[in-house]
Amino acid sequence: MTPRTRAIAGSIALAVLGGVMVVAVFGLEPFGHYPGPYGDLVARIVPDQRQATALVSAITFDVRGFDTLGEEFILFAAVCGAAALLRARRRERGDDAPRPSRPEPSFAARTVGGALVAPVLVLFAYVTLHGHISPGGGFQGGVVGAGALLLAYAAGQTVRLKRGGTMAALEVTEAVGGAAFLALAIGTLVAAGAMLQNDLPLGTAGMLLSAGTIPIGNIAVGVEVAGGVALVLAEFLEHALLEDPE
Amino acid sequence: MTALQVVCLLAVAVLGTAVVLTRDPLRQAAVTGIFGLGLAALFVALQAPDVALSMMVVGGIVVPVLVLLAMAKIREND
C-alpha cells in the first residue's frame, strides 16, 4: 500500500471499528453506576480479613497476587530484552570507533546529586513500605528508587564501578526483587498450602507492620522495579553516564 | 459526572490527539509528558490515587525520558 492508500484504508477501518466499539459501550452501565459484584465483595471482605486499608494494594498483592507475579516477569523479560538489544551495539562497535572520554562530574553535580540520594531513598522506602496503608506501593516506589540509583551513579559518590560491574549490579538487584517475590510465592505454597496465601500475622490495620504478606510483596516489587528501570535507563544512557571498561 | 471529570476527560482526549499529531519526536516527548500528567489528573478525579501516582511517574517521567534518550541514541548513531 502506498502511504496515502494506507492512510485512507486505515482511517475507514478505524472509523468502522471505532463505531462498532461505540455501539458496544452504549451497552455498558451508564458512567458512575459500577454494578459489581467483584469490587464490592472485595471491599466488604478484604479489609477485615487482611487488615489492609489500601484495597488496591490488597488486591494487587494478595487477592490477585498471581497477576502481579506475571506482571513482574513481564518487566523482567522486557528489561532483559532491552538490555540485550542495547548491548549488542557495544559488541559490534569493536575498537574502531573512538570512545568519548567520560567527563568527571563537576563538584556541584556531585554535591547536589549526593545530597539528593538520601532523601530520594527515604521517599522510595516511604512509598514502598506504606503501600498497604495508603496510595503508593512497590511499583511507584520502585520508580523513585531507580531515580535514587541513577542519581547515586551520576554523582559518582558510590564506589567507582566499571560499567560492566554497574550493569551487573543492577541486573542482580532486579533479579533479587524477582526472586524475593518468587520466594514469597513458593514459601506460602509450602507453608499455607496455596500459592500466595496470606497466612502471616496480620497486625492492626493502618500500622506499618500489618496486612501479612502484602508489604513483603510491595518490597519485592519495589526492589525489582528499581533495579529494572535503572538498568534500562542506564543502558540507554550508557556512556553519557558510565565508564566503559575498555 | 462532575465538572472536573468532564474537563479532565476532554483534556485527555485533546492531549492524546496532540501527541499523535506532533510528528517531531522531541516535541512529542514533551507533549506525551503533559498527556501523562493529564491522565494522572483524570485518575485522581476518578478516585484512583494509586493509579494516578503510577501514571505520574510512568507517563510524566519515565516514558518521556525514555523517548528523549532513544532520540539521543539515534542522533548519536547518525
Added chain:
Amino acid sequence: MTLASLAIVLPLCAAVLLGGSTSLRRRRAADAVAFTTALATCGLCLALVTQTGERPVVAWLGGWQPKDGIALGIDLYADPLAAGLAAFAAALAAVAIIVAWHQIDTAGHLFHALVMTFLSGMVGFCLAGDLFTAFVFFELMGVSAYALSGFRVEARASVEGALLFAVTNTVGAMLFLIGISLLYGRTGALNMAQLGDALAHRGPDALVAVAFALIVCGLFVKAAIVPFHLWMAEAYAAAPTAISLLFAGAMSELGLYGVARIYWTVFDGALGPQADAIRAVLLTLGLTTALIGGVMCLAQVHLKRMLAFATVGHMGVLLCGIALLDEAGAAGVAVFVVGDGLVKAALFVVVGMIEHRHGALEELPLFGRGRRHPWLGVLAAMAGLALAALPPFGPFLGRALIEDAATHRGLWFVSPLLVVASGLIGGAVLRMVRTVFLGRGMQPREGPETAEEPEKEAEGANRLPKIPAAAAVLLLAGGLAWGLVPGLSDAAASAAARLIDRPAVVDAVLGGGAAAAPPGHAEPLTTAAWLWGLASAALAIGLACTRGGAPAPLRALHSGRVGDSVAWIAIGAALVASAFALTLG
C-alpha cells in the same frame, strides 16, 4: 493442585537464576539449567494430565475460595487439553534449547532467561481460569517472544522482524484487553466460568458480540490468521531458528487454543443460539488463511519464511476445526496440534542444522549442498509428506477428523480446500528437498561460483551435530507415530467433550465438584478422509516439481511494513467486529 502453580513458577525461578547469577553465565551451565527446567516443567504438566482423568483440577491461588458463586481470587483450571498443551509447549521448549545449543553464542544467560519466561507465559496461559490472568501470561509470552526474536542482533533482518512482531502483537493485546474490559463492565467478573454463567443469563447483545470479536481478533494476531498474520514471516525469519520452532509449534497454537477455551467457557451460553453466524465467519477466515498460507508457502525460497507460511496455512486448518463449534472438530484440532507441531519442529531442527552448517537459508545458495547429508534429506522429505497429510501419520489423523466433522455438518467444500492447502505446504517442503538435497530444479544461474564451498565447510562438513540430529529423528518419529496411537481419537474426543461442556466447567469451578466426565467416542474415519489424505500427498509430490510463485497482489500484501500490517489488523478487526455486531447483537 499445587502442580499447576508450580509448573508456572518453576521456569520463572530458572529465569531469575539465569538472569541474576554470574556463575551461570558459562554457556553450558545455562544450557543445563534451562534444559532441565523445561523437562521438569513438562513432567509437572504431564503429572497434572494424569490428575485430570476424572474431573478437572481447580486451584484457587492465595486460598481465596469463591463465595456464593462469585470468584474472589484467581483460579488455575486444568483439564486434559489445557495440561496436555502446556506439557507439549514445555517439551518443545526443551527441544528449542537443544537446537540453540550450537547457535546462540552471544548474551547467553539473557537468552536462556527469556526462554524460561516465555515458557512460563505459555504454561500460565494454558492453565489460567481467569480472563485477566490469561491476558497477563499472554503478555508475558508476547514480551519474551519480542525480545527473543530480536536476539540475533547481528543479522540485518532481525530488528525489523522483531519490531514488526512487537508492534502488531501489542495492538492485538490491546484488542484482547478492551474485550475483557467490556465483559467486566457487563458482568463485574473476570473468572471465565463465572463470566460464562453471567452472560448466559442475560443473552447476547451488541456489547457481548463486540467483546467476543475483539478478544478473538486479539488472539488471531498471535495465531496469524489472515489478515492478522503479516508479522509472522518477518518474525520467523528474524528469530533464531530455535525460537521460530517454539513460535511455530506452540505459540500460534496457543492463540487458537485461547479462542476455543474462551468461546466454550465464556461465550457459548450467550452466543450458542447463533452458532451458525459464528461458524460462517470463522470458517471463512480459516479457509482463507489455509489457502493463502499454502500459496505463499510454495512461493518462498527462504526456508524459514517457507515454514512460517506453512504455519499460517496450518493455523487456517486448525481454525476450520474450531469453527465447526462441536466436539468432533475440537478433537481433530487437538490431534492435529501435536502431530503437526512435532513434524514442524523436526523440520525446524533440520533447517537449523542446515543453517548452522552452511550459513545460508535461501534455496539458491543452498542448491545441491544437502547432497552431503542424505539423511537430513530423507528426514525432510518424510516431514514434507507428513505435512501433506499422508495417511496414516499424525497430521493426517488430525486433518481427517476435522474433515469428517465438517462433511458431517454438510460442509462438503471444506475437505477439498484443506487438501489443496496441505498439498501446497507439503509441496513446498518437498521442492526444498529437491533443490537443496537432490540438486534438481531451480538451477542457480551462475552455477560454478555458487557451488563453490566456502572454507569453513571444508573441514568436517559431513559431520552434523549429533544431539540435534537425534532430536530431529525423535520428533519426526513422534509426529509420524502420533497418528497410530491406539485410542487417540477417542481420548481426544473425551478431552474435547470436557472442553465444550460449559455447565460442567462452571460446576467444577464455582460449585466445588463436577460429575465424572463421560468417556468420549470418535467416529471411525471415513474412506473419503483416507482418499483426501492420499490426494493431498499426491498433490504435494506434483507441486514439488513446480517453481511456485504468488500473484502480485498477494506479494504486495506481504510488504512487511509496520504501517501496512497494523492497517490490515484494523481492517480485519473492523470486518469481524461489524459482522458479529450485525449478526449476533
Added chain:
Amino acid sequence: MSVLAYLVAVWLFVIGIYGVITSRHLVHLVTCLSVAQSSTYVLLLGIGYRDGGQAPFYSDIETGTPVVDPVVQSLALTDIVVGATVTALLLALAVGAHRRFGSVDPDELTSMHG
C-alpha cells in the same frame, strides 16, 4: 454525558492506532502506541467508577462507605506497568533498527523485499 468516559477511551484507541498507521518515525510510532494503550486505562477506570464513591482506602474513611471499584484500579496498575515495559522494549528495538538501517522511517525497514 453518561458515556463520555467510554467515548474518550474509544477515541484514544482510534487516534493512537491512526498514528501508528500513518507514522513516519519509529519513535513517534512507539509513542502513538502508548496513546492507544492508555485507552485501556481510561476504559477500565471508567467502568469501575461509582457516583459519589470514595477512593478505596479505608485509612481515611469509615469501613463500609461506598467506594469505587478497587479491582479495575488494580488491573489498570498492572496494565500501566505492562504498557511501560513494552514501550521501553519497543524503543530499544527502534534504536536498534535505526542502527541497522540508518533510517527512522518505518517504511524503509523492508530491505528483504526490495
